[in-house]
Amino acid sequence: MMFSRGLFLLLLLLPLLELYLLIQVGSIIGAIPTIALVVFTAVLGVLLLRQQGTANVRRIQYMMQRGEAPTVAMLEGALILLSGLLLLLPGLLTDVLGLLGLVPSIRQSFIRALSRRAVYPRPPPRDSSTQRGPATLEGQYTRED
Secondary structure, three states, X not given: OHHHHHHHHHHXXXXXHHHHHHHHHHHHHOHHHHHHHHHHHHHHHHHHHHHHHHHHHHHHHHHHHOOOOOHHHHHHHHHHHHHHHHHHOOOHHHHHHHXXXXXXXXXXXXXXXXXXXXXXXXXXXXXXXXXXXXXXXXXXXXXXX
């Protein structure tokens, strides 16, 4: 429920924020340069997406040939895909986020931060009324042949 509420807010607020940024930038540099900036970031993003995606696929193939698990490379591939989707959306904020996702050092730092959080998740709050020790089953059995 919490995830769907956050997604709803994101889908509601992101276009409004993008529109606000486009108006602000357009009022500073003008309408035509703003449109050119959005087109330029999209073209640059597509070129970077192609280059980064191809390099990542080669790295995954190489790791699999060596018998290694390409887990980090697969995560990088997912972030490259997400960055490409962000670049397809019109707007400055999504373009900046998409371009940042295509920078290898930023992408790797993000994956490290995510993996630390996944390895050491926050423990759920403990309620003293539901605390129990280890589950122990006691009983008797008979063996019948």
